[in-house]
Every structure is written in C-alpha cells, then in structure tokens.
Amino acid sequence: MRRITAGLAATTAGVALLIGVKAHSASAPRSALAGLGGTRPVASGPSAPAGTRPSPSRTATANGGFDGSVIQTQYGPVQVQAVFRDGRLSNVVVLQRTSGGRSSQIDSYALPVLTAEALKAQSADIDVVSGATFTSDGYAQSLQAALDAAGR
CATH class of the missing domain: 1.20.5 (Single alpha-helices involved in coiled-coils or other helix-helix interfaces)
Structure with missing residues (x-):
C-alpha cells in the first residue's frame, strides 16, 4: 500500500x-531567426552563397525570384525562393522540403503557415510553427538568404 x-x-x-x-x-x-548567434546557412547546389549580393540595378526594382541557401535540418534539407513583384515579397516558393513519414505531414501544414507569415511580415522574422521547429528554422534561414540575395 x-x-x-x-x-x-x-x-x-x-x-x-x-x-x-x-x-x-x-x-x-x-522567432524562427532568434538565437542563430552568428551561424550562417550552408549553401549547396546552384543557389548563391548567403553573403552574395546581386548587382545594384537588379535590386533597385527587386523583381523576380531569388533562391535561398539549402539549409540542412535534422529531417532533411529546406530551401525556398523569394519572389518579388514591384519591389515587394509576393510569394515564397518551396524548392526543397524535408521528406519521409511524419516530416511530410508536418511540412504539409507548416509550410503554408510559414509562407503566409513571411508575406505578412515581408521578412524572414517569422514565428516558429508549433511542432515544426526544424522546418521553421530552416525555412526562415533559407528565406533570409534569399532576401539577402535580393538586397533586402
């Protein structure tokens, strides 16, 4: 007893x-970008390195798509492309996403939320989606690299 x-x-x-x-x-x-403490995204593939800036004439209007870095997360790579129209962030296209089992399910609900937040904020300073911390962090880092490439 x-x-x-x-x-x-x-x-x-x-x-x-x-x-x-x-x-x-x-x-x-x-914030998905909080606490990065100087860490830099790792670029791979055809995308430009995080510190690369396009020519000033291209950033004056900032129209078109700018690829972010491929960010390796615990569950796979995440990469986005920032699309600008009339100098404003008009869309974020997911080029690579985590895959396999639960990761695909998490991404299916988290990525649209992250995109909506990024478009609303017009920046990569977005909140982490609960239950999708790694995807959120990778998304925000890749988006910040794309914004940097666009000169924003």
Whole structure:
C-alpha cells in the first residue's frame, strides 16, 4: 500500500512539473531567426552563397525570384525562393522540403503557415510553427538568404 501511495505522489508531482514547464514555454512565440548567434546557412547546389549580393540595378526594382541557401535540418534539407513583384515579397516558393513519414505531414501544414507569415511580415522574422521547429528554422534561414540575395 505504501508503494502505491508513493508511486501516485511521484506521478502527481511529475505531471504538475510538466504542466508548469509547458505553461511557461508557451508564454510567447519565438522567432524562427532568434538565437542563430552568428551561424550562417550552408549553401549547396546552384543557389548563391548567403553573403552574395546581386548587382545594384537588379535590386533597385527587386523583381523576380531569388533562391535561398539549402539549409540542412535534422529531417532533411529546406530551401525556398523569394519572389518579388514591384519591389515587394509576393510569394515564397518551396524548392526543397524535408521528406519521409511524419516530416511530410508536418511540412504539409507548416509550410503554408510559414509562407503566409513571411508575406505578412515581408521578412524572414517569422514565428516558429508549433511542432515544426526544424522546418521553421530552416525555412526562415533559407528565406533570409534569399532576401539577402535580393538586397533586402
């Protein structure tokens, strides 16, 4: 009987601790670019390196598509293209996404949310989608590289 009582007390304390931690972590949204602390995206493939800038004449109107860097996440690569029209971010096209099992399911709901947030913010300073932290971080880093390539 004492073991049962001790087990219930320990379980109750553990649940209370988890609820307290969850409530604290849900207090404020986190930017997908927060805490990068000087890390640079890794470019690969045909996309331009993150620090590359196009010629000034091209950035004056900033029309067209600019590929972001390929960002390697724990669940695979993420790459986006920023599309500009009349100098404004008009679309974000996903060129590469994580794949396989649960990652495909997560991306199917997270990527449209991230795109809507980026278009609204007109920047890569967007909130992380809950449950899609790695995809969100990769998306934001690749989008920032594309914005940098566009001179924005």
